[in-house]
Amino acid sequence: MKTFELGGVHPAENKISENKAIEVLPIPKQVQIPVAQNLGAPSVPIVNKGDEVKVGQLIAKGEAFISSNVHSSVSGKVLKIDNVNDQSGYKKPAIFINVAGDEWEENIDRSDTLIKDITASKDEIIKKVHKLGIVGLGGAAFPSHVKLMVPKGKKAEALIINGVECEPYLTADHRVMLEKADELLVGTKILMKALGVEKGFIGIENNKPDAIEHLSKLSKEYKGIEVYPLKVKYPQGGEKQLIKALTNREVPSGKLPIEVGCVVQNVGTALAVYEAVQKNKPLFERVVTITGKAVKNPSNFLVRIGTPISELIEASGGTPDKTSKIVGGGPMMGKALVTPDAPIVKGSSGVLLFDEKESKRVEEKACIRCAGCIKVCPMGLEPVLISQLTKLEMYEEAEKNNIMDCIECGSCQYTCPSGKPLLDYIRLGKFKVGQIIRNRGKK
Amino acid sequence: MNDVVIFAVISLAGIGLAAAIILYFVAQKFKVIEDPKIDEVEEALPAANCGGCGYPGCRNFAEASVKKANKDKNIEGLYCPVGGNEIMSKVASILGLEVEAQEPMVAVLRCSGTKKNAPKKVEYNGPMTCAFAHNLYQGESACPYGCLWLGDCVEACNFDAMYMDEETGLPVIIEDNCVACGACVEACPRDIIELRNVGKKSKRIFVSCVNEEKGGVARKNCKVACIGCGKCFQVCKFDAITIENNLAYIDYEKCKLCRKCVEVCPTNAIHELNFPPRKVKPVENKKPDEIEKTEIKQQV
Amino acid sequence: MNLLTVSGSPHIHEDNSVKKVMYGVVYALIPAMLVSVYFFGFDAVRVLLISVAACLLFEWLIQKYLIKGPATINDGSALITGILLAFNVPSNLPIWIIIVGAFVAIGIAKMSFGGLGKNPFNPALVGRVFLLISFPVQMTSWPVPKPLFSSVVTDAITGPTPLGILKDGLRDGEKISDIMTQIPSYLQQLVGDIGGSLGEVSAIALLIGGLYLLLRKIITWQIPVAYLGSVIIFTGILWLANPEQFVNPLFHLITGGLMLGVFFMATDMVSSPMSSKGQIIFGLGCGIITVVIRIWGAYPEGVSFAILIMNALTPLLNNSFKPKRFGEIVKIDHK
Incomplete structure (x- = not known):
């Protein structure tokens, strides 16, 4: 079975909600849609206080190349454009909309019929993906159209659809693969057309045999798409690790996947692309997993962007007693929330509720130089060294030891027997080294 | 026997002599011509190598001052905050110049978000460094501008001029030890610490808050936040106070230390330091509802 | 609901700790320990106990009074050093020599560098080599095995x-x-x-x-x-x-x-x-x-x-x- 070569860990999977079909979460009374939801430049609001908006209406425009449009996820009246606490508690501008009814833009096709024929041309596809605000739904929220525009001198050879979902707990992608398989496959064909490639690989971790079977069966009707089961190993779903597993190519340090002829998109993104290109539907809702060992009703919800996370928690049976950590995203790479009132954004893949015991870190002890972190690092780095260099503020040394290659997967800190905050310091080091590199560029 | 001794002495002396001659010529050939004044200046400096002057160490500062003195015939812009005016005039006299005395500075903490004034909203569980915590989230007190209580500034201080107060969570500046090198200002990711002039008899008035949020939001997280109400601005006769982004700032060069602003501040965000106790006790500790009223007014 | 905890990712941790690693090594040493007790009898027990006790004591004393840090004796590393040191000496070694060895191993080879994780050399080996060089006679006169239950009463x-x-x-x-x-x-x-x-x-x-x-x-x-x-x-x-x-x-x-x-x-x-x-x-x-x-x-x-x-x-x-x-x-x- 295919997998990547270096490092990797195997955390307990805890896919509690994997058998729960996707449910539509009721529309909340008010949504707060942050204007900056993607990597790159923030978008600029184009509606004003008091404006009436419909579902799918453009409300903030991304003007820079790496930016993305934001559309209203509800119909109603714009209450205000004000700051909202994001997941880390910092204020971010957002558009507050009071919900009234559920009136969609007319040009959105709301039927369930599958449209297999791809009539749009390559350029039309990219234009639509850009216009309708599609971003990577795996977590980083990188604008998708940028990935589809292959730079001059490079050639895309294969499209890779990431259905790995290697993060424990999360099941949103799993459900999408089971319930929206045809749409997903058409979406994959659309992406292949946009890139001009003949091959499309779908990589799925082997702990989802039902999804592998289902997609393998259906994919026979779609020329060029192949489904590959992958070994269960974290971070199998890391872009570079996935490419290595499926094509045995290594993305060179500091380069993008296109360097080795690959483009990676998440299954959720492929679905969003299908909906955008074939049905004119902008990205304003996504599947979010809400789970946790004490959660009464762990579920996969189809959620409108801008819905407060607290609504999700309510719908899953309320906050269990003793909850003392709420994680937005997966347990390995997600962010601990400062407040449950933060809104769901395009990059939110899950919400986890942890009790007291699960929330606290293990006590920090002296490093015993067991080299466990080095053995599990999927990028072949020395986490213990680069985190120590950051602690000593030796950023130039850290840069020489390739701190910028770190993908922040957290395997080192997960495995460290001494409970060292390795990734915390590496992240700080990356931030500082990034500053140094940018300053160097200015001179 | 004697022959051996004599031979040893002569051969050793010979080797020594030959080596000395080689060394002499090598030293001549590779001589680095350096202004002796650099050494003199360095000698005069405090040798703290704190970097407060903007140079990595005292030697570099000495080199820079000699270079500037030779080129421009002045050493404007170069100042050793640790040594102060005394050392700077010494340096100037070595270089045959004169310098104007600069006003001494001291670090001031512009946050009163103690654990009592700004109670914990979340629990932080991570490495005890402000630099990381600042990147991660808004802080335990939920004030995205306030002190993170983790003490990077104390770590950065080379002069034992700071310590963390366990009870309040805030750092405390020991004014007598502070040399205004600016290391803490650099270390603080939230720019809470400011270098201000020491002032007459060390008297200082400043706004102890850097929160730029709207009054209501700021006050929700911290009892003593500046709400940008503008009362101090109105009462100041010397145009020393400016209000920008819901935050008052007192220009220490214009402030005449009249203390009017301290009296009118509804949230006690303006602090006075080293003043004698007031003769007539002002109406301190306003009733809570009174504060609420001002706040509501300002929000409208 | 409790106060929410905030920390950087990852939010889960492998069931693994320094203590588990160290005790794993101790378990691995048990077969050899049993064999040594079988062949060298009570002497082996004596050497093992004294070596382990001395190592733990020195670690505790130094940690408490010199380093002034939290107690580290229950993390198992001093226990391993004690067992390994005992494993490296003959069973008839005088008590005081064992204690000297333990002091060198823990005090000099380990704690003087700052304790667990900071020592450049294996503490037990430093202890053994020190003893070997300082007390060559005692360290190289090995008793012939006299199994625990054998009837041979040679002394x-x-x-x-x-x-x-x-x-x-x-x-x-x-x-x-x-x-x-x-x-x-x-x-x-x-x-x-x-x-x-x-x-x-x-x-x-x-x-x-x-x-x-x-x-x-x-x-x-x-x-x-x-x-x-x-x-x-x-x-x-x-x-x-x-x-x-x-x-x-x-x-x-x-x-x-x-x-x-x-x-x-x-x-x-x-x-x-x-x-x-x-x-x-x-x-x-x-x-x-x-x-x-x-x-x-x-x-x-x-x-x-x-x-x-x-x-x-x-x-x-x-x-x-x-x-x-x-x-x-x-x-x-x-x-």
């Missing part, structure tokens, strides 16, 4: 180890085939029915412990394989060249402290290199130095010196042999 008969017999024999110009007749059989050596330090006698028991460590992934294969491999190859070449002058590799493998060194001391996490490449070089170096000392050196046994010498090279190995990086070599097969 404190001492004799040399197989390696000692070999070295003396070769010095006197005897041939290997003649010397081998004076040495206990391979079976006796495997089980541990030979003279020697407490824990090193039974190759089988140590091997079991070593395999346990490998299975639990506390140690990795690189150091043991490289160490054993280089010993086998080096002695094998010599043996093939001249079997009358050099003894066969099997003898080298099962006698002396090699098994103990290979599985428990060379693999000490703190003082061995971190990357796989570095660990292989480390193992090779240990093996070669061990053989060189055994065959040409003044001491009959060279494991402890070999490991200490390679410990000194560990920082260098860490700097020179970096792990294989992802994306370092671009290999594209266009298929």
Whole structure:
């Protein structure tokens, strides 16, 4: 079975909600849609206080190349454009909309019929993906159209659809693969057309045999798409690790996947692309997993962007007693929330509720130089060294030891027997080294 | 026997002599011509190598001052905050110049978000460094501008001029030890610490808050936040106070230390330091509802 | 609901801790411990207890009064040092010498560098080598095994180890085939029915412990394989060249402290290199130095010196042999 070569860990999977079909979460009374939801430049609001908006209406425009449009996820009246606490508690501008009814833009096709024929041309596809605000739904929220525009001198050879979902707990992608398989496959064909490639690989971790079977069966009707089961190993779903597993190519340090002829998109993104290109539907809702060992009703919800996370928690049976950590995203790479009132954004893949015991870190002890972190690092780095260099503020040394290659997967800190905050310091080091590199560029 | 001794002495002396001659010529050939004044200046400096002057160490500062003195015939812009005016005039006299005395500075903490004034909203569980915590989230007190209580500034201080107060969570500046090198200002990711002039008899008035949020939001997280109400601005006769982004700032060069602003501040965000106790006790500790009223007014 | 906790990712942690790692090593040492108690009787228990107690005491005292940090004696590392030190001395060693050894091991080799994780050399080995150089007579008069339940009532008969017999024999110009007749059989050596330090006698028991460590992934294969491999190859070449002058590799493998060194001391996490490449070089170096000392050196046994010498090279190995990086070599097969 295919997998990547270096490092990797195997955390307990805890896919509690994997058998729960996707449910539509009721529309909340008010949504707060942050204007900056993607990597790159923030978008600029184009509606004003008091404006009436419909579902799918453009409300903030991304003007820079790496930016993305934001559309209203509800119909109603714009209450205000004000700051909202994001997941880390910092204020971010957002558009507050009071919900009234559920009136969609007319040009959105709301039927369930599958449209297999791809009539749009390559350029039309990219234009639509850009216009309708599609971003990577795996977590980083990188604008998708940028990935589809292959730079001059490079050639895309294969499209890779990431259905790995290697993060424990999360099941949103799993459900999408089971319930929206045809749409997903058409979406994959659309992406292949946009890139001009003949091959499309779908990589799925082997702990989802039902999804592998289902997609393998259906994919026979779609020329060029192949489904590959992958070994269960974290971070199998890391872009570079996935490419290595499926094509045995290594993305060179500091380069993008296109360097080795690959483009990676998440299954959720492929679905969003299908909906955008074939049905004119902008990205304003996504599947979010809400789970946790004490959660009464762990579920996969189809959620409108801008819905407060607290609504999700309510719908899953309320906050269990003793909850003392709420994680937005997966347990390995997600962010601990400062407040449950933060809104769901395009990059939110899950919400986890942890009790007291699960929330606290293990006590920090002296490093015993067991080299466990080095053995599990999927990028072949020395986490213990680069985190120590950051602690000593030796950023130039850290840069020489390739701190910028770190993908922040957290395997080192997960495995460290001494409970060292390795990734915390590496992240700080990356931030500082990034500053140094940018300053160097200015001179 | 004697022959051996004599031979040893002569051969050793010979080797020594030959080596000395080689060394002499090598030293001549590779001589680095350096202004002796650099050494003199360095000698005069405090040798703290704190970097407060903007140079990595005292030697570099000495080199820079000699270079500037030779080129421009002045050493404007170069100042050793640790040594102060005394050392700077010494340096100037070595270089045959004169310098104007600069006003001494001291670090001031512009946050009163103690654990009592700004109670914990979340629990932080991570490495005890402000630099990381600042990147991660808004802080335990939920004030995205306030002190993170983790003490990077104390770590950065080379002069034992700071310590963390366990009870309040805030750092405390020991004014007598502070040399205004600016290391803490650099270390603080939230720019809470400011270098201000020491002032007459060390008297200082400043706004102890850097929160730029709207009054209501700021006050929700911290009892003593500046709400940008503008009362101090109105009462100041010397145009020393400016209000920008819901935050008052007192220009220490214009402030005449009249203390009017301290009296009118509804949230006690303006602090006075080293003043004698007031003769007539002002109406301190306003009733809570009174504060609420001002706040509501300002929000409208 | 409680106050929400905020921390950076990852939010889950493997069920793993320093204590678990250390006690894993202690469990792995139990077979050898039982064998030593069987063959050396009450003496073995005495040496073990005193060594462990002294190590724990010194660690506690230094941590409390000199380092002034939180207590570290229950993390198990001082326990391992105590057991290993006891394993490295003869069973009839006087109590005070054991205590001196424990002091050197914990006080000088470990705590003076700052405690767990900071010592450049393996503490137990430093203790042993210190004792070997300071008290050569006491440290090299090994009692002949007198099994726990045997009826032999001989008191404190001492004799040399197989390696000692070999070295003396070769010095006197005897041939290997003649010397081998004076040495206990391979079976006796495997089980541990030979003279020697407490824990090193039974190759089988140590091997079991070593395999346990490998299975639990506390140690990795690189150091043991490289160490054993280089010993086998080096002695094998010599043996093939001249079997009358050099003894066969099997003898080298099962006698002396090699098994103990290979599985428990060379693999000490703190003082061995971190990357796989570095660990292989480390193992090779240990093996070669061990053989060189055994065959040409003044001491009959060279494991402890070999490991200490390679410990000194560990920082260098860490700097020179970096792990294989992802994306370092671009290999594209266009298929």
